[in-house]
């Protein structure tokens with residue numbers, strides 16, 4: 351497991367004393383014209399011109415009352431998680447865009463990560479198109495106290511959309527849309543993919559391999575530099591994920607060491623020099639709060655009972671209270 355050289359510890363927290371504006375969760379009616387549905391929620395038009403949407407209003411299963419307030423929120427949680435250990439992490443091989451699954455240890459890391467974020471709201475999940483990120487997201491969500499079901503949206507063809515249609519509005523409300531995007535994939539490691547990292551360092555020199563792995567501008571042979579990876583990953587984040595946060599939707603991104611490094615560089619406004627020391631551990635979730643157009647790093651929730659995590663914002667604290675109330679019923 352890679353070491354973490356920048357601070358990912360849970361940080362001290364203070365309850366916000368700003369006037370609290372509870373979050374608003376979109377609730378899309380079933381029978382609305384396509385052009386009234388935000389593009390990001392469009393799934394399909396059925397033969398009867400109904401639009402099916404995996405909405406994100408959360409209803410209490412027991413009382414059918416809104417779990418979260420419907421009022422528009424001015425803040426949202428953003429969870430970033432690097433996938434758990436993969437079979438090629440274990441073998442110390444450059445992986446890049448090769449689609450390798452998790453090891454048993456990686457499965458455990460994903461489950462532990464899920465426990466750490468089990469009290470933080472998640473309305474939407476973005477993953478890369480690679481199985482190790484998708485496994486991590488799915489395994490993490492098995493631990494979430496809200497017990498909503500993550501469902502991968504299939505947009506690759508009309509048939510894929512039609513055949514994965516969900517016909518129950520109530521079921522959709524208990525679902526979390528999962529959007530897989532290649533733009534969040536690991537950096538393409540070029541001719542290093544499949545090579546052993548230690549042997550490559552012995553052959554080309556530690557310094558050269560370190561530059562390939564951690565520098566911003568220098569690409570590995572026929573591969574993507576971090577800068578090139580950032581061009582697609584950060585653009586995707588800005589175009590598709592930031593608008594969701596701005597709408598008050600809580601987002602989890604399950605992705606990779608380098609695609610997440612590029613996104614963190616953007617969120618934390620790191621320089622190309624600073625990002626060289628950023629190295630993400632597998633399976634450790636990082637929490638940000640998006641508020642008033644700004645990203646505030648909150649570190650890594652230590653555990654589901656870590657009281658400090660829920661004092662980060664009044665909204666998160668209230669969400670936690672609702673979870674506790676629901677679990678007492």
Ligand SMILES: O=C(O)[C@@H](CO)OP(=O)(O)O
Nearest residue numbers: 443444445446536563607
């Ligand atoms: O092999 C890879 O794809 C990545 C992540 O495991 O390696 P590195 O740590 O060199 O960026």
